Amino acid sequence: MTAVWSALQTSDLAVWINLSRWVYAGIATAHVLAIAVLIGSILILDLRLVGFARRLDVAQLARLVVPVAGTALGCAVISGGLLFIGRAAQYAAFDLFQLKIAMIAIALAMTLTVHKRYGLCLEKATARQRVRIGTASICLWCAVAVAGRMIAFVHG
Amino acid sequence: MQRSVWSVLLVGALMLGSVGAALAHHGWRWTTGGNIEVTGIITAAQLGNPHGVLTVDADGQVWRVEVGQPWRNERAGLKDGDLKKGVEVRIVGEPSADIKDKRVKAERLYLGKKEYKLYPERD
Numbered sequence: 001m002t003a004v005w006s007a008l009q010t011s012d013l014a015v016w017i018n019l020s021r022w023v024y025a026g027i028a029t030a031h032v033l034a035i036a037v038l039i040g041s042i043l044i045l046d047l048r049l050v051g052f053a054r055r056l057d058v059a060q061l062a063r064l065v066v067p068v069a070g071t072a073l074g075c076a077v078i079s080g081g082l083l084f085i086g087r088a089a090q091y092a093a094f095d096l097f098q099l100k101i102a103m104i105a106i107a108l109a110m111t112l113t114v115h116k117r118y119g120l121c122l123e124k125a126t127a128r129q130r131v132r133i134g135t136a137s138i139c140l141w142c143a144v145a146v147a148g149r150m151i152a153f154v155h156g
Numbered sequence: 157m158q159r160s161v162w163s164v165l166l167v168g169a170l171m172l173g174s175v176g177a178a179l180a181h182h183g184w185r186w187t188t189g190g191n192i193e194v195t196g197i198i199t200a201a202q203l204g205n206p207h208g209v210l211t212v213d214a215d216g217q218v219w220r221v222e223v224g225q226p227w228r229n230e231r232a233g234l235k236d237g238d239l240k241k242g243v244e245v246r247i248v249g250e251p252s253a254d255i256k257d258k259r260v261k262a263e264r265l266y267l268g269k270k271e272y273k274l275y276p277e278r279d
Contacts, residue, residue, distance in 0.1 A: 018204035021227040028206075086205060152206070 005089035018086040027082045034076035035148075039141050041069040049122065049134030059121045094155045100147040107140040187250035187261055191279075194219050194260055195246040201239050203229065210239060212247065221247050222261045224274045232264075232272040243267065 008014060017024055045065045048056055084091055091097045114133050118125040122133065196214030208223040223229060223239065239245070249262040264273045 019226045020205075021225070024205040024225075087202075090202075 001092070002089060005092050008085045008088040011085065013082075014085040014088070017082060024083075024086075027079050031076060031079035031083060034072050034079055035145060038069055038072035038076055039145055041065045041072065042141050043138060045069075046134040046138045049130045050138075051127075051131060058123075062121050091151070094151055096147050096151045096154055100144055100151070103140055103144045103147065107137065107144065110136065110140070184250060184261070186252055186254075188253050189250065191248055191263065192251050192260060193246065193248050194221065196244070198239060198241055198243045198245055201241060203239060208239070210245070212245060218258060219247075220259045221245075221249075222259070223265070224262075228274055229272075232274045234272050238267060 009018075017027065042065075045058075045061060047053070048058060048061055110133075114122065114125070118129070118133075122130055125133065194212060194214050196212040196217075196219065198210050199213050199218075200211040202209045203223070203226065205225055207225050208229060210221040210223055212219045212221050224232065229239070244267075246266040247260060247262045248264050248266075249260045251261075252259040263275045263278045264271055266272070
């Protein structure tokens with residue numbers, strides 16, 4: 001694995017990102033924006049699942065929120081990948097980074113599993129199950145953001 | 157139901173709150189406010205974004221020296237290869253407020269007699 005990391009961080013793209021001023025700043029900014037949209041949109045849907053604003057139709061809400069969240073996730077993964085390759089070996093060794101990636105994997109696996117089991121709008125889930133799913137989702141994604149942000153302050 | 161809503165909000169608030177409590181190395185908040193000097197040999201140099209880090213051996217004491225991002229080092233007049241393994245460097249900067257943490261953020265540095273000001277606005 002270390003060979004992969006060192007190949008990544010010595011690539012022309014990684015070196016270019018690593019030495020630039022505004023390219024790096026731009027990618028870091030894009031990453032923040034993507035996370036803001038991702039967690040913001042997930043939070044809206046989760047709050048509805050948990051029990052807020054019950055007059056809003058879940059299916060209608062999901063029609064707007066899910067594609068927005070999906071697009072934001074894609075942007076976050078791409079910008080995050082670009083930030084990662086500059087110092088791949090170092091980041092890969094950080095326990096907070098590993099934790100963050102693990103939690104993203106768990107959150108995505110959970111999302112896919114519950115939609116497969118309970119339908120696209122969780123229409124087959126009971127109210128109690130929806131609360132649990134929404135709560136787990138909010139907690140996981142917030143924890144991902146906290147772990148990600150803390151990398152800079154704990155390791156650096 | 158209402159109780160679970162509040163517990164979710166509480167967990168979220170606690171998570172966000174923990175952000176503010178953490179130790180920072182960006183900025184100057186974690187430093188003492190006063191300058192120290194460290195002179196030693198660079199044993200490792202990792203330059204590039206988000207900021208450069210030198211490992212400096214000062215008579216057996218290993219210091220972690222935070223230097224600038226590429227643009228700041230370049231603005232100070234440093235060229236590629238100036239900061240590399242084996243080079244003797246004198247650092248003036250603020251140490252971590254935690255004395256056990258051998259870490260200093262460079263305000264300026266010297267290679268031989270030549271001065272490189274990373275933060276010209278700071279003394």
